[in-house]
Amino acid sequence: MSRPGPKIPPVVLSDAERAMLQSWVRRRSSAQSLALRSRIVLESADGHAIAEVARRLGITTDTVRAWRRRFLERRLDGLCDEPRPGVPRKITDTDVERVIVKTLEETPKDATHWSTRSMAAATGMSQSAISRIWRAFALQPHRAETFKLSKDPLFIDKVRDVVGLYLDPPERALVLCVDEKSQIQALDRSQPVLPMMPGVPERRSHDYVRAGTTTLFAALDTATGKVIGSLHRRHRTVEFKKFLVKLDKEVPADLEVHLILDNYVTHKVPAVKTWLLAHPRFHLHFTPTGSSWLNLVERWFAELTTKKLRRGVHRSVQALERDIRAWLADWNEHPRPFVWTKTADDILDKVAAYCRRISDSGH
Structure with missing residues (x-):
């Protein structure tokens, strides 16, 4: 037992x-x-x-x-874990604070921003120590981003209008994001492109030969991701009206049409207003000035630029237009809608917080 x-x-x-x-x-x-x-x-x-x-x-x-x-x-x-034995800290909290304050509030005499080398020389610390401190506090002096705040007096109303169409589209209606990608250049490299090989990326000459330009008018269906496109050599009211006529023909007659577009002058001229009066099912919704990010077709233009235009080689405008039409047709065979998730209140709260931040910065 x-x-x-x-x-x-x-x-x-x-x-x-x-x-x-x-x-x-x-x-x-x-x-x-x-x-x-x-x-x-x-x-x-x-x-x-x-x-x-x-x-x-x-x-x-x-x-x-x-x-x-x-x-x-x-x-x-x-x-709780007990403190582990090791070498005592050589960098004190005061040293860390000095590096952070210097990074945020000063610039070196010979440059616009600090590097680990210049900060190490200015503080008497090692480059690796500076790098660790910057990583710990998410400081990246070498990076800079751009921003632009809209000065549109109707900014709030326009944001609520456009975002409302994305999140709660009306019944028996089509919501189309419309814009023009103008001055698309047909570029031919001055020397042949060297193809990619194992261990060697594709190489191309830095200079190029211009062969002309074209303009793509595009309307993105927010529900399905399909795009109605039209290419024109010029970018005027005449071409925009032709594109509206194309939309009128391709959108079923029993549907209302809500167009989200920017404040470009060709969208507001008397000739366009007269056309809209004759076609009352078309309703225009303008994004705030300086707020192209609110138009989803800009996201589609980014796809086109990244996947077709940026590294494309075209010896003529005709070749460029053929490639764009082929890419557009392929996209419409397998469309992918861009889903908008932010509410108008989310956007406005973020803009308000940013305004408070820059107004308190002292600049």
Whole structure:
């Protein structure tokens, strides 16, 4: 007959300890190891045996036994990792603060922005230390982005109007994002393109020969992703009216047509207004000035540029137009709609926060 083992002392928690352990389990910022240890103690306090706790948490009984014992010996402090031995810190908090302040508030005398080398020379620290500090605080002095805030007095109304069409389109209607990609250049490289080989990327000469330009008028169906396109050599009111006529022919007559477009002058001339009066099913919705990002067809133009135009070689405008038509036809065989997710309030709140940020910057 086997002898019984030593009696295992029970785990009894105070209300404060239980609340703290539960918060460590729920907090997203808690380390996974601390959350697991907290679960071990909570399960043990609920009366589960060591083997049962190990099975429920998918760990070994030795792990349960070790952290159970440490909690009984040192309570909550026993669950936290002890400081590991190592070389004392050489970079103090004051040094870190000095680098951050200098990065954010000063510029070097001989450049527009800091590099790790110039900051190291200015602070007497190593380049690797500067790099670690910048990474820790997500500072990237070598990067710069562009922005533009719309000055349109009807900015809020236009944002709500356009976003409303994206998120809640009207019934028995087609929502089309319309714009022109003008001055598309037919470019031929001055020397033949060298194809890609193993270990060597495709190479092309930096200079090119211009063979002319064309303009693509496009209307993106927000529901299906299909695009109605038309190519013209010029970009005038006449061409825009021709494109409207094309849309009128291709969109079923029983559907209303809502066009989202920018504030380009050809969209607002008297001739276009007269045409719209004769075709009352067409409704125009203008994006705010300086806010082309609100028009989804711009996203489609980016696809066209990236996948066909940027690295294309065309010796004539005719060749360029053939490639664009072929790419458009291929897109419409397998259309992919761009799904808008941001509400108008989300956009306006973000713009307001950015305005507060730049107004408080002191510049």
